[in-house]
Amino acid sequence: MDIPKLTIPEIQKGLRTRQFSAVELAGEALRFAQAENPKTNAYLIFSEERAQAAARRVDEQLARGEEPGPLAGVPAAVKDVIVTKGLRTTCGSRLLEHFIPPYDATAVTRLEQAGGVIIGKTNCDEFAMGSSNENSAYGPVRNPAALDRVPGGSSGGSAAVVAQGTAVVSLGSDTGGSIRQPASFCGAVGVTPTYGRVSRYGLVAFASSLDHIGPFSRTVHESALLLNTIAGRDPLDATSAFAPVPDYRESLDQGVRGLRIGLPKEYFAGLASDSGGQIHKGIELLKKLGCEFAEVSLPHTEYAVPCYYIICTAEASSNLARYDGIRYTMRSKNATTLSEAYRKTRGEGFGAECKRRIMLGTYVLSAGYYDAYYLKAQRVRALIAQDFRNVFQNVDALITPVSPFPAFKLGEKLDDPLQMYLSDIYTITGDLAGVPCMSVPCGKTSEGLPVGMQILTKHFDEPGMFRVAAAFERAGGFEV
Amino acid sequence: MKLTEEEVRYVADLANLELSAAEIARMAKDLDSILTHIDKLNKLDVSQVEPMAQVLYEAEETATLSADVAGPTYDSATATSNAPLAGGGFFKVPKVIER
Numbered sequence: 001m002d003i004p005k006l007t008i009p010e011i012q013k014g015l016r017t018r019q020f021s022a023v024e025l026a027g028e029a030l031r032f033a034q035a036e037n038p039k040t041n042a043y044l045i046f047s048e049e050r051a052q053a054a055a056r057r058v059d060e061q062l063a064r065g066e067e068p069g070p071l072a073g074v075p076a077a078v079k080d081v082i083v084t085k086g087l088r089t090t091c092g093s094r095l096l097e098h099f100i101p102p103y104d105a106t107a108v109t110r111l112e113q114a115g116g117v118i119i120g121k122t123n124c125d126e127f128a129m130g131s132s133n134e135n136s137a138y139g140p141v142r143n144p145a146a147l148d149r150v151p152g153g154s155s156g157g158s159a160a161v162v163a164q165g166t167a168v169v170s171l172g173s174d175t176g177g178s179i180r181q182p183a184s185f186c187g188a189v190g191v192t193p194t195y196g197r198v199s200r201y202g203l204v205a206f207a208s209s210l211d212h213i214g215p216f217s218r219t220v221h222e223s224a225l226l227l228n229t230i231a232g233r234d235p236l237d238a239t240s241a242f243a244p245v246p247d248y249r250e251s252l253d254q255g256v257r258g259l260r261i262g263l264p265k266e267y268f269a270g271l272a273s274d275s276g277g278q279i280h281k282g283i284e285l286l287k288k289l290g291c292e293f294a295e296v297s298l299p300h301t302e303y304a305v306p307c308y309y310i311i312c313t314a315e316a317s318s319n320l321a322r323y324d325g326i327r328y329t330m331r332s333k334n335a336t337t338l339s340e341a342y343r344k345t346r347g348e349g350f351g352a353e354c355k356r357r358i359m360l361g362t363y364v365l366s367a368g369y370y371d372a373y374y375l376k377a378q379r380v381r382a383l384i385a386q387d388f389r390n391v392f393q394n395v396d397a398l399i400t401p402v403s404p405f406p407a408f409k410l411g412e413k414l415d416d417p418l419q420m421y422l423s424d425i426y427t428i429t430g431d432l433a434g435v436p437c438m439s440v441p442c443g444k445t446s447e448g449l450p451v452g453m454q455i456l457t458k459h460f461d462e463p464g465m466f467r468v469a470a471a472f473e474r475a476g477g478f479e480v
Numbered sequence: 481m482k483l484t485e486e487e488v489r490y491v492a493d494l495a496n497l498e499l500s501a502a503e504i505a506r507m508a509k510d511l512d513s514i515l516t517h518i519d520k521l522n523k524l525d526v527s528q529v530e531p532m533a534q535v536l537y538e539a540e541e542t543a544t545l546s547a548d549v550a551g552p553t554y555d556s557a558t559a560t561s562n563a564p565l566a567g568g569g570f571f572k573v574p575k576v577i578e579r
Binding site for chain 2: 098102194196235242300324325327329335338339344352358360366383385
């Protein structure tokens, strides 16, 4: 078994031809992941017992002649903001260091019902707030492609384990780019599905009108397969969509001849030349495959960053109010009154970025400022969403960069939160509009750093998005 | 400055967040640069635009209402299992009313 390069089809064949058992595979995958982890710090917690139990179920089903599911035996990792019953879930925060959830997230339940084997929880920015994974209370993740650089964030660990080969697939969460940006920095496929496509039950809430769960993998096919299993209506999440879930694999072989693809001009100004060069190579390749390109405009793009940082911080300040020193594991030892228990626990427990966002969110929601900030941002958000509806009347998909630059050095942008926020410009618009979007590898810069190309389609058109991604992958686009 | 240190202290109080003097100074500076950037939105006249309060909702208004049937729930020991201080099935808190 070549653990770091294993694919889901190889695993299915190996299990069904008795080359190896799921228990053997889980053991090998865990040993490899534990040995490699010190290089990147991508895993926070390994779940040997849970993995062995899941693998045993698969082996027993196979022995009985039953079908164990499309992800049978597949070693998978889960971002540590997604709760796992009986398995510590820290959200990258000191506050939840000892938090043991009493239930599983729906995406986790579905992944395991499909035969998936969860081998560990991955590092991330505290409560998924950050673009570099440097805001984790448990130390940053290092990028497997360049160990002195960040893996991106906030799902840095979930991107790194797939790129490093210490998991075959992983789950992440995306609020402003937290799946696509780390996927692009690490050279993985990362998918943010339509808002509501995947249940958020059990995803620790950051900004509820923007939060998504989505897959990471090394191939398009594997992300499509993972999304097949986790997507769909869930009565436990009232915002989950009723729309039926198609088999996303069916779109993969359709080819792209004649597809109309838009290039939003606002996304190509101010692009670091190396990354921009790679995206243009990717576009040339899609042209050769028969796509028709047109320049389009999303005129409210320049307002996306301020709009996003009002809405996400306002929602975060409200969602994070629950960490009050009463219910969740940590209470300040220095508190004697109830009010002190709240204030000191939060002051001691939250890291700098969480505090900044709680403060900004509280400010924009406070008396006298609500109309000027939050309500205004919601109006601007409507314009940004309308931009996408307009443009998708004329094109089938959009191609854009994921990030203005490739992975940067650890510590390089830590002191300037505004600069860090501005780097989210190409990814936050998709979240604000709620459209599906993904990052696929698009070669490397001259320094050898991975570049990601973003594909966006209209609401619920994941099949169209995967169709472009798969054609690009088949034509060698990942190494363009 | 858009935000004085006094205002930062006021907002921190609203958020039930204890900040050190150094954190307050840093927060005033960081929030100032972010709020200055946010001022960009003032270039837009959005008075006639409906606020987007719902991202996507393609179903009937009552589609997400569940049947009024009791389902399984947690016992109090499970529900309080993560509390820093619990007992007798309750969350324990410091005294709320001081005499």
